[in-house]
Amino acid sequence: MNRNYLVILSSVFLLTCLTAKLNAAEVLEEETTPKYLGAAQKKAYEKAEVTKKGKLYKTKYFFGALQGYDNNVYLDSQRKEDTFSEGIFDAKLTYPLSGRWNVFGGVGVHDITYWEVTDASLVDTDLKFGFEGKLFGTAVLTALNDIEIVEYPYNENGSYVGNKAGLRLKHRLPKTLLPGTYFQSFGYEYFYKNYSDRKASDGAGRKSLDDRVDKRHTLDTEFGVYFKKAMLKFSGNYYFNDANDKYFSYYDYQSHRIGMSFIYLVTDKMTTLFSVGHQRKHYIHRITRVDNTKLETDKIFMIGGSLMYEIYKNTSLGLNYTYRENDSNDPIQEYSGSVTSLGVYCNF
Amino acid sequence: MARAKYLIFGLIVGISFLNPDFVSAQSSSREAEVILVKGEVKVQKACKAEWLDSKAGMRLSEGDTVKTGKASMLEIAFDLERKNVVRLYENTTAILRGRWLREIGLPQGRVRFLIRRLRSDSSFEVRTPTAVAGVRGSGGEVESEEKRDEIKAFEDEIFVQSFDEQGNLIQEITITEGWETVIERFQAPGELMELTDADRSDWDSWKEDLSERREMERPPVEEEKGPDIGGAESVSETTQQQSEYKDQVFETQEDSRVEDRAASGETSGRGDVTEGGTPPPPSGDGCGCP
Numbered sequence: 001m002n003r004n005y006l007v008i009l010s011s012v013f014l015l016t017c018l019t020a021k022l023n024a025a026e027v028l029e030e031e032t033t034p035k036y037l038g039a040a041q042k043k044a045y046e047k048a049e050v051t052k053k054g055k056l057y058k059t060k061y062f063f064g065a066l067q068g069y070d071n072n073v074y075l076d077s078q079r080k081e082d083t084f085s086e087g088i089f090d091a092k093l094t095y096p097l098s099g100r101w102n103v104f105g106g107v108g109v110h111d112i113t114y115w116e117v118t119d120a121s122l123v124d125t126d127l128k129f130g131f132e133g134k135l136f137g138t139a140v141l142t143a144l145n146d147i148e149i150v151e152y153p154y155n156e157n158g159s160y161v162g163n164k165a166g167l168r169l170k171h172r173l174p175k176t177l178l179p180g181t182y183f184q185s186f187g188y189e190y191f192y193k194n195y196s197d198r199k200a201s202d203g204a205g206r207k208s209l210d211d212r213v214d215k216r217h218t219l220d221t222e223f224g225v226y227f228k229k230a231m232l233k234f235s236g237n238y239y240f241n242d243a244n245d246k247y248f249s250y251y252d253y254q255s256h257r258i259g260m261s262f263i264y265l266v267t268d269k270m271t272t273l274f275s276v277g278h279q280r281k282h283y284i285h286r287i288t289r290v291d292n293t294k295l296e297t298d299k300i301f302m303i304g305g306s307l308m309y310e311i312y313k314n315t316s317l318g319l320n321y322t323y324r325e326n327d328s329n330d331p332i333q334e335y336s337g338s339v340t341s342l343g344v345y346c347n348f
Numbered sequence: 349m350a351r352a353k354y355l356i357f358g359l360i361v362g363i364s365f366l367n368p369d370f371v372s373a374q375s376s377s378r379e380a381e382v383i384l385v386k387g388e389v390k391v392q393k394a395c396k397a398e399w400l401d402s403k404a405g406m407r408l409s410e411g412d413t414v415k416t417g418k419a420s421m422l423e424i425a426f427d428l429e430r431k432n433v434v435r436l437y438e439n440t441t442a443i444l445r446g447r448w449l450r451e452i453g454l455p456q457g458r459v460r461f462l463i464r465r466l467r468s469d470s471s472f473e474v475r476t477p478t479a480v481a482g483v484r485g486s487g488g489e490v491e492s493e494e495k496r497d498e499i500k501a502f503e504d505e506i507f508v509q510s511f512d513e514q515g516n517l518i519q520e521i522t523i524t525e526g527w528e529t530v531i532e533r534f535q536a537p538g539e540l541m542e543l544t545d546a547d548r549s550d551w552d553s554w555k556e557d558l559s560e561r562r563e564m565e566r567p568p569v570e571e572e573k574g575p576d577i578g579g580a581e582s583v584s585e586t587t588q589q590q591s592e593y594k595d596q597v598f599e600t601q602e603d604s605r606v607e608d609r610a611a612s613g614e615t616s617g618r619g620d621v622t623e624g625g626t627p628p629p630p631s632g633d634g635c636g637c638p
Binding site for chain 2: 064076088122124155157158198206231245247250275289302304314332
């Protein structure tokens with residue numbers, strides 16, 4: 001037994017000495033031989049670079065806490081109004097893979113709690129990850145996958161688990177050529193939604209055994225310009241929603257949306273936002289209830305405005321107002337409603 | 349109507365060109381920007397007597413003189429993307445020359461340059477008292493001492509001209525990548541010598557460092573916006589998201605409408621309706637009216 005210990009101890013000692021000797025030899029050679037001088041410098045440089053890169057994680061956080069008033073919660077003719085509380089949390093972490101490519105991931109939780117009309121209360125949880133890379137010049141390609149769980153705690157019909165996967169190419173034109181910084185982007189997104197507590201209807205309007213599933217293909221584009229104190233953006237969006245609900249293919253429709261938004265820094269602390277949009281939904285098979293020879297078409301008009309005031313560094317107070325109105329060729333679908341809210345936002 | 353369109357277009361273009369950003373963007377190509385300062389570096393603006401402390405971000409233009417002290421260093425970028433960069437080492441005096449800053453006068457000291465973006469018909473030159481080293485897109489180094497100049501070509505080729513006391517050209521040679529030459533004052537360029545491993549390694553390190561700093565100092569694309577409106581954009585996105593939630597709530601309510609329609613006997617005509625066309629009257633007892 002003792003002999004074994006001796007052998008092990010001797011081996012460890014010998015190995016230690018050998019390693020130390022090898023290390024000493026390496027250092028000596030690098031320090032004294034001009035041949036290795038460059039390599040040693042390079043190695044030291046690379047080591048410094050690795051240390052530097054370790055600090056390149058970038059994080060972004062966004063918090064919001066709001067209190068608001070909705071004058072038509074269900075967007076119908078009954079016009080049920082209610083107050084609500086809203087909480088938003090978003091976190092994003094970006095890690096550079098190389099000089100050109102980044103990998104990023106993020107989580108987001110968005111909660112809206114209506115005080116009385118609780119059917120509309122929801123919790124939206126997002127888990128995002130993707131890659132972004134500079135392709136050429138100032139073009140950035142982003143590949144994104146977003147797993148989304150939307151839960152309506154008091155109305156399970158609306159709850160779903162979704163997965164978005166998409167590509168976006170954003171291009172910024174050099175400032176040297178044009179006033180301001182112009183940008184444009186094009187994107188495609190596939191959105192799969194599974195309503196786990198809602199069954200699809202068959203052709204007669206009876207509930208089938210299958211969960212309702214929606215598949216949405218979206219193409220969108222944006223272009224705009226950043227000025228010294230403002231940003232103007234135009235956007236266009238087309239999507240086709242393909243659901244497995246068979247009754248009048250109730251949820252199969254094409255949507256076209258155009259919009260414009262404008263952000264202006266009034267002072268160093270005050271910012272205004274204004275947005276306007278128009279969306280048309282053309283249902284593929286759903287007929288109107290007043291004229292069974294016509295397919296339903298909804299024309300939705302949206303307008304919104306916000307006034308934000310920075311109360312502390314990275315913390316702002318915001319007053320928001322949005323109005324939307326649906327002018328449908330099926331009167332039962334027509335509505336108008338507005339949401340007003342006041343909140344605190346933190347962004348860092 | 350057509351005239352009005354042209355008028356609006358003309359106005360937009362006119363306003364764009366009047367924008368101060370545009371004017372400064374045009375003039376910025378004739379300026380260089382200080383991107384790195386270490387130690388004591390002074391700048392004397394053209395036609396001015398006083399020497400100013402150099403700072404990162406400082407703009408330099410034609411006729412400006414830069415002087416670096418002991419253990420000091422300065423880097424200047426000649427374009428926004430920092431593809432054309434010059435580094436001035438310690439105890440160097442350099443003067444920016446030329447309308448487009450394509451020339452550096454080097455009475456004394458050592459400069460290193462990496463020139464990647466030049467118009468095809470132009471060149472970048474470093475002039476010592478008796479020699480000129482020029483490139484049309486490459487990397488090199490010029491060191492001007494009291495009695496001699498040393499010129500190294502790290503990338504591509506550098507043309508070198510040496511002059512006598514009267515300013516007459518003695519000889520012009522081209523140094524290819526990996527070689528260097530020494531020119532004694534008022535003599536022809538000496539024999540070519542191969543660059544050492546340490547030289548090459550030093551050059552590679554500098555290039556990598558430049559590239560890394562370019563990436564680090566350049567704000568992420570989303571932040572290159574001019575105004576800091578990141579918070580406002582987040583709020584805008586949140587509002588958009590809220591609109592989608594409203595869509596969802598509205599759609600959830602539609603489910604009860606489906607049940608109402610089915611209960612009233614209205615049956616789906618799916619399969620019989622052609623897209624974009626007129627659907628046939630629904631079968632069954634339902635009239636299709638509420």
